[in-house]
Amino acid sequence: MALPGGDSVKAGNEGNKGIRQQEQILKTIEEIKAAIEAAVPGAGVEIINNPSPSAQHSLLLSPATALDVARFLRDDAELAFDLLSNVTGVDWPDKEIAEKIKVKRSVKKLVEGIEQEVDEEVEEVRKRIEPGYLESVYHLYSIAKGRGPLVLRMRTTNRTDKVELPSFTFLWRSAEFQEREIFDLYGIVYTGHPDLRRLLMWEGFKDHPMRKDYVEPDDFEYEPTAHDEVLKRAEAHRQSLPTGQEGAAAV
Amino acid sequence: MNSTGIETTAIDFAKRDGWNRPQVIEPEGDGELLEVAMGPHHPSTHGVFRMDVTLDGERVVHLKPVFGYLHRNHEKIAEGTTYLGSMPYTDRLDYFCSLSNNWAYALSVEKLAGIEVPERAQYIRVITAELTRIQNHASAVGFLIQDMGASGTPLMYAFKEREKILDLFEQLTGSRMMCNYMRFGGCRVDVSAAWLDQVRKVVAELPKFADEFEALLTSNEILMARTQGIGVLRPELAISAGVTGPMLRASGVNYDIRKVDHYGIYDRFSFKVPLGDHWDVYDRFMIRLLEMRQSIHILEQALKDVPAGPIMDPKTKIRNFRPKPGEAYGRIEAPKGELGFYVISDGTGNPYRYRVRPPSLINLTILEDMCLGNNVADVVLILGSVDIVLGEVDR
Numbered sequence: 001m002a003l004p005g006g007d008s009v010k011a012g013n014e015g016n017k018g019i020r021q022q023e024q025i026l027k028t029i030e031e032i033k034a035a036i037e038a039a040v041p042g043a044g045v046e047i048i049n050n051p052s053p054s055a056q057h058s059l060l061l062s063p064a065t066a067l068d069v070a071r072f073l074r075d076d077a078e079l080a081f082d083l084l085s086n087v088t089g090v091d092w093p094d095k096e097i098a099e100k101i102k103v104k105r106s107v108k109k110l111v112e113g114i115e116q117e118v119d120e121e122v123e124e125v126r127k128r129i130e131p132g133y134l135e136s137v138y139h140l141y142s143i144a145k146g147r148g149p150l151v152l153r154m155r156t157t158n159r160t161d162k163v164e165l166p167s168f169t170f171l172w173r174s175a176e177f178q179e180r181e182i183f184d185l186y187g188i189v190y191t192g193h194p195d196l197r198r199l200l201m202w203e204g205f206k207d208h209p210m211r212k213d214y215v216e217p218d219d220f221e222y223e224p225t226a227h228d229e230v231l232k233r234a235e236a237h238r239q240s241l242p243t244g245q246e247g248a249a250a251v
Numbered sequence: 252m253n254s255t256g257i258e259t260t261a262i263d264f265a266k267r268d269g270w271n272r273p274q275v276i277e278p279e280g281d282g283e284l285l286e287v288a289m290g291p292h293h294p295s296t297h298g299v300f301r302m303d304v305t306l307d308g309e310r311v312v313h314l315k316p317v318f319g320y321l322h323r324n325h326e327k328i329a330e331g332t333t334y335l336g337s338m339p340y341t342d343r344l345d346y347f348c349s350l351s352n353n354w355a356y357a358l359s360v361e362k363l364a365g366i367e368v369p370e371r372a373q374y375i376r377v378i379t380a381e382l383t384r385i386q387n388h389a390s391a392v393g394f395l396i397q398d399m400g401a402s403g404t405p406l407m408y409a410f411k412e413r414e415k416i417l418d419l420f421e422q423l424t425g426s427r428m429m430c431n432y433m434r435f436g437g438c439r440v441d442v443s444a445a446w447l448d449q450v451r452k453v454v455a456e457l458p459k460f461a462d463e464f465e466a467l468l469t470s471n472e473i474l475m476a477r478t479q480g481i482g483v484l485r486p487e488l489a490i491s492a493g494v495t496g497p498m499l500r501a502s503g504v505n506y507d508i509r510k511v512d513h514y515g516i517y518d519r520f521s522f523k524v525p526l527g528d529h530w531d532v533y534d535r536f537m538i539r540l541l542e543m544r545q546s547i548h549i550l551e552q553a554l555k556d557v558p559a560g561p562i563m564d565p566k567t568k569i570r571n572f573r574p575k576p577g578e579a580y581g582r583i584e585a586p587k588g589e590l591g592f593y594v595i596s597d598g599t600g601n602p603y604r605y606r607v608r609p610p611s612l613i614n615l616t617i618l619e620d621m622c623l624g625n626n627v628a629d630v631v632l633i634l635g636s637v638d639i640v641l642g643e644v645d646r
Contacts (some may be wrong), residue, residue, distance in 0.1 A: 051575065052364070053365025054578070056579060083506075085608065143506050185324075199319065200646075210326065
């Protein structure tokens, strides 16, 4: 073609030769788990069952070995999960679980007119708190093999101070903004992220609005702006003026 | 130290593999740098979006995108409403392509609850989604020419055609842009034979429009000088950064979710996937023009035999819709890239977690890489070639 760039675009992939994707997932989640365990000793991978009809089961990684496992999934010629499509957070707050337990207790009772101590089975409700955690969920696809999604998850120890997980930004660049978003909205700290700042909320915002226990502030009006500092300086200037001239300064 | 007060450990980035960081550009001469905030109200940024650009003369040495001006916490709002209650809100993500957004959300909830969609509804979905793609791509190319300084007229060529398609959407759904049309298990209202005839009429005129519009791109010397060889995106970097849609295909990677996932009934239609060779801004726009032609081709096939029948799955409840506990991730090839919805159900009427995978945001990951070393005037074009809508970037 005469025009530069006119022939720069070629057409490819004609027809519908591909097998349906559902059938193409030859690798079941168990096979992938076995492959990981063979390649990364002590990986500690666990299958999390998904009861919904989508049947997208997931692998729970332990944060200690997660980077090695993820690198294997990306670089292995057979699996080749080269596209990290979606990264997101989920909040699972502390759960209070009430259990009914039968306990034997000695009770004073009148038996045939005489007070006696009798063992009796009593039902007691015991409450225990299952600790919550923050979860990071990854959806991987393979462009090379046309497979997916492979769902990975990682969990933090708790929701307050031990909220670190390893960053995948070094392996897949697509995690860069998405991990920043989760850090912003959920408060998971990705260790090793090159530029971990808030993405959507403003600097100086304190809380993590996507957490289940987030309380919306009463005052929606206040938002720190660049003008605050200017106004403060103007006020200080007004204060420093001799009395009688404040009005003049304000104008 | 970050805002949670937890110290993050510093790591030597150079030693990590696969870390495609843009190389540092050393300033020339006396090294005096100028910081410019492009946006958040710059006309070329297509919305409230800011880029903090550091310039050495005309050359970009540093670029940081700043987000959040349009943040509404859509995902949190969705957790507080019913599954169906979020459907109208998906229109407001990428407000150019509300019908694609509807489909992506409906698809993931259908996966979550195991709902089958009737044949006729599948055809209507394909027809509306492809019409959406055509008007999105036409506007994207129109905005490119507008961004280069050809104010008004070329964009109006695109908008003239877009308006015809929006008229069709208005007749069908009652609204030009906020369509709120699809439902879990089908569509909201049935199409009439008269409407289909009108679609056929509009589609018959589209190839002529595509020819004329392509002439704008292929015969204009200034346009070619400004766009060719600018903003090159290597395929390895594109894949690593999760870039999808026309951007990825312009970098020469053959990945179209319509071909890979065969969602809906796309395996019944024959169409080609255009791929780029030079990976630059010009390729990205040529790809969009070629995709428009393929969409016209799909529409011609789909309009030939729209079957009769129901448009809603009769077993799916509209009110009191409670999927069983579980989770699902569904994705479609939206005009801007892979649009996905990740939904977790805990058995109640509201989703426990509702996540939008926004193609516009993730395609911006490599904005800095593409802009470094280019002139500041090219930044506007490169941003335009990513094709973003801020409603989806910030959500």
